[in-house]
Structures are given as structure tokens and as C-alpha cells.
Amino acid sequence: MLSSAARPYIQASVPVLQAHGLAITTTFYHNMFNAHPELKHLFNMGNQANGSQQQSLAAAVFAYAANIDQAHVLQPVIDRIVHKHAAVGIKPAHYPIVGRHLLGAIAEVLGEAATPPLIAAWDEAYWLLAGEFIAAEARLYQSTGYAADQWIAAHITEVNPTADGILSIQLAAEDQALPAFKAGQYISVAVTLPDGLRQIRQYSLSDAEQNAGYRISVKREAGDTHTPQGTVSNWLHQQAAVGGQLLISHPYGEFTPDLKAKQPLVLISAGVGITPMLSMLKTMVRDQSTRDIWFLHAGRSLQHVPHLDELIASTEQLPALNLALYIEDKPGFAAERLVQAGRMRVAEWPFNAALNAEYYLCGPLPFMIEQWQALLALGVPPQHIHREVFGPESLSQAA
Structure with a gap:
């Protein structure tokens, strides 16, 4: 004191x-x-x-x-x-x-x-x-069980484009099992840039825990490998290849819902903020959850939605899943019922979520603030709203 x-x-x-x-x-x-x-x-x-x-x-x-x-x-x-x-x-x-x-x-x-x-x-x-x-x-x-600055040498086993500007990278460790993680957690990736500077970035794990290893889905940020902004994401897009190696951390993060709880779960994301939500969703698919789930995602176009095929498949695997994609540029789409044209507005959801649900937000900070305020206006208790923030954040934004 x-x-x-x-x-x-x-x-x-x-x-x-x-x-x-x-x-x-x-x-x-x-x-x-x-x-x-x-x-x-x-x-x-x-x-x-x-x-x-x-x-x-x-x-x-x-x-x-x-x-x-x-x-x-x-x-x-x-x-x-x-x-x-x-x-x-x-x-x-x-x-x-x-x-x-x-x-x-x-x-x-x-x-x-x-x-x-x-x-x-x-x-x-x-x-x-x-x-x-x-x-x-x-x-x-x-x-x-990991000390500070203790890194894991992970091998790249798959590299696939999964959306416009987003690369999916599958990782495994050659001589050890990768540590277990909770859905919603992230790992750090440390890379050494051409000028010798080591830079560290965090990426949410975007799949359920499985023996095959970890998956991250990396958005190419504005900038390039020679400017401070976007250095690591651009490096990964240019250099990550099957057979290569990345230094990664143990998984961390407290953005981890109890996926076995009974109350409804609402996952709200925009852009690459979908990645921790995918891990949560894929985990519930793996476990054949019967929980009521609302999955709401906002994107510029369907081409910008990472792992869209997995989202669509999840609706067939989880009967209690309600999926809505808010797309600003709405083209023709086979699963038309899943797409809402324009910006996400909580008050205009195509279905109603219970106020006792647990709400998880991830995406650009202005997006999360907008959704947070809308949920509070609907009467959702603030202790039921959780969010993940990457990049600088002030203590004054705690809620």
C-alpha cells in the first residue's frame, strides 16, 4: 500500500x-x-x-x-x-x-x-x-515451466494463404511436444530482421489444440521489412516456408473462456481478430459442444475472412451455432443466409443473445469500443464482456 x-x-x-x-x-x-x-x-x-x-x-x-x-x-x-x-x-x-x-x-x-x-x-x-x-x-x-526469454525452435510444416493478405502457418517441434494451450491464447514469434534487430510479435493460435502442433494466421500489415511498421508480418509473408524454423514462446494470455460452461457464448470479431475466436470455435467443434454459441464477424469482403471454409463447416458440425458474417462488400455467396450486408450493429443482430451470456471481443480497438458500448447499452453487465488487445493499451481503458 x-x-x-x-x-x-x-x-x-x-x-x-x-x-x-x-x-x-x-x-x-x-x-x-x-x-x-x-x-x-x-x-x-x-x-x-x-x-x-x-x-x-x-x-x-x-x-x-x-x-x-x-x-x-x-x-x-x-x-x-x-x-x-x-x-x-x-x-x-x-x-x-x-x-x-x-x-x-x-x-x-x-x-x-x-x-x-x-x-x-x-x-x-x-x-x-x-x-x-x-x-x-x-x-x-x-x-x-519456462524461464523468461526461453524460446522453442519450431519447424514450419505448412504455409497456406487463408484470406486476402493473411497467411496460415502450421508449426511443430522436432524434438519435443509443443506445450498445451487454452483456446484464446497466443504465442510470441521472434525473428531477426536484415539489419540484425530482433523483433517479437504476438499471434493468436487459430486452431484447436491438437497433436499436429500450433497454427497462427498472420495478416500482412502496412509497411515492409525495411520500415518499423509491418516488419515482422511482412518478413513472415516473404520468408516463412515449409522446412523453415521459427523461434516461438510458450503460449500465454488470459483471453480464455471456460468452453465447458453452460451459459451462452457470444464471440464478436473483426478482421484478423477472428483468430482467437477460431481456436475457441474449433475446440468446441472438436469436443462436440451443445452450448448455445453466437459467432459474429465483420469483414471488408468474404475474401478477407480467414478460414472461411472452416466457419461454414462449423455450422454443420454444431447445431447450436449461430453464425453471422457482416460484410461491407456483399457479393453473391452460396451460404447467403450467413451474410449480413454492411457494418455490424449489435442492436440489429438477426437473433437475440441472452444478457447472461459471456461476450468475447477481438478486433481493431475502435471496433471493440463500439461493440462494448453497444452491449452495455443493451444492459449486458460489464463483467460479462471480455476483450483481447494486441499492441499498446492504456490502463485507463480497463473496464
Whole structure:
């Protein structure tokens, strides 16, 4: 718990962080990477280049200060970040580096306003949060049996285009069984780019757990292998080939519904956000679930829907599955009954889901915010709505 001496300084920092947060985090990353260039191998340099990571950290620091005594607000996102940290191999030794440069950036940007008591208060607050992360990450590493930065050499057994701009990659380990995973989890993939920089990205597993190994479905992002944005996805699209090798992490992530529960399950996705939903759906097909399932997906066209054939087949294998595809460009389609023209609007669903259902969202952040707000407006309790977020996210978006 934050001390009574530090609390007033942290609370007084809220308006200061709102005004200067982005300057602080920009200075923080600049100084830290100058002093520790090796950390560029851990951080997503695409998000650094477009500024989203700096904005996200600024919002997170502000939200932490604003909710310092409200653990229920911070805990869901802390849990999510712990899994992301484990997936890239964050170690306890990284926290002193981050703390030193974050406090240094606060002092540099605020100047004389950064009084010794203010810096001391933030030092205390930082280590309270860092201590939570370190302990939670240690427990997670112990539960998986994998140490931080321990990678699995996986062999590529299949590579197939599965939609416009999306590549399906099947992975297996030659000398060991790949670790078990829960539907909805992801793995990290670490690649070394032509300039020698190692970059790590997370990809949801897009199939049910099976002896054949893992499957990821990778969207080619804007950019190329020579620019920060899209470096890894473009590298995979260009370089992934049967017989090749990828370094992958143990599966992580807490976006994992209890698929054996009885209440209705509603899976809502857009774009490549369909991938964890596919893993959930394929797992229920494998287990011949009798649960009521609604699967709602939004896409630009049918050519942009990954693994469309598997979705169609699932409707024949699961009688309780309700599938609706919201397609902006609606062409003729054999399974016309499954396609809704235009954008997804919760209030206009072709069927009604119970308010006691569990709702899972994955897709671009604006899409998830829109659906989240629509569900709340319908009276769905917020504790029944879950979402997966890849890329920078602020603690202030926890709900």
C-alpha cells in the first residue's frame, strides 16, 4: 500500500501527467534506448516509430496515478500485461532500468516542479507496481515451466494463404511436444530482421489444440521489412516456408473462456481478430459442444475472412451455432443466409443473445469500443464482456 507521505504527491500528479505525460514518456524511451540499445530487441519498434507506445504509456501512468487505491480498476489490465511481459521474456533485471529512466524523464520534463518529495513518491509508487509485476510474472513462469526469454525452435510444416493478405502457418517441434494451450491464447514469434534487430510479435493460435502442433494466421500489415511498421508480418509473408524454423514462446494470455460452461457464448470479431475466436470455435467443434454459441464477424469482403471454409463447416458440425458474417462488400455467396450486408450493429443482430451470456471481443480497438458500448447499452453487465488487445493499451481503458 502506498504510504500516507507519498499519496498526496501521487494524487497531485494527476493533472500534471495529463498535461505532460506524452513528453515524459517520449523522453523516457529516448533516454532508455540510448543507454540500453539492447532493449530494442524486446520492444516493438514499430509502435515506437508511430508514437502509439509513448501515448499508451503516458495514459497508463496517468491511469495508475488516478486509480492508485482502486485495485479492482487496475487488476484486469495488470493481469493482461503480465502475460504480455512473459510472452516477450521480461526479467526482474529490466525493472530497475525502466524505473531509473522513468523517474529521470519525470525530473527532466518537470524541471523545478519535480521536487525531491515528488520523485520519492513516484519511486515508491513505481516499485509497488513493479513488485506486483515481478511476483506475478515469476508465478506465471513457474506455472509454465519456462524461464523468461526461453524460446522453442519450431519447424514450419505448412504455409497456406487463408484470406486476402493473411497467411496460415502450421508449426511443430522436432524434438519435443509443443506445450498445451487454452483456446484464446497466443504465442510470441521472434525473428531477426536484415539489419540484425530482433523483433517479437504476438499471434493468436487459430486452431484447436491438437497433436499436429500450433497454427497462427498472420495478416500482412502496412509497411515492409525495411520500415518499423509491418516488419515482422511482412518478413513472415516473404520468408516463412515449409522446412523453415521459427523461434516461438510458450503460449500465454488470459483471453480464455471456460468452453465447458453452460451459459451462452457470444464471440464478436473483426478482421484478423477472428483468430482467437477460431481456436475457441474449433475446440468446441472438436469436443462436440451443445452450448448455445453466437459467432459474429465483420469483414471488408468474404475474401478477407480467414478460414472461411472452416466457419461454414462449423455450422454443420454444431447445431447450436449461430453464425453471422457482416460484410461491407456483399457479393453473391452460396451460404447467403450467413451474410449480413454492411457494418455490424449489435442492436440489429438477426437473433437475440441472452444478457447472461459471456461476450468475447477481438478486433481493431475502435471496433471493440463500439461493440462494448453497444452491449452495455443493451444492459449486458460489464463483467460479462471480455476483450483481447494486441499492441499498446492504456490502463485507463480497463473496464
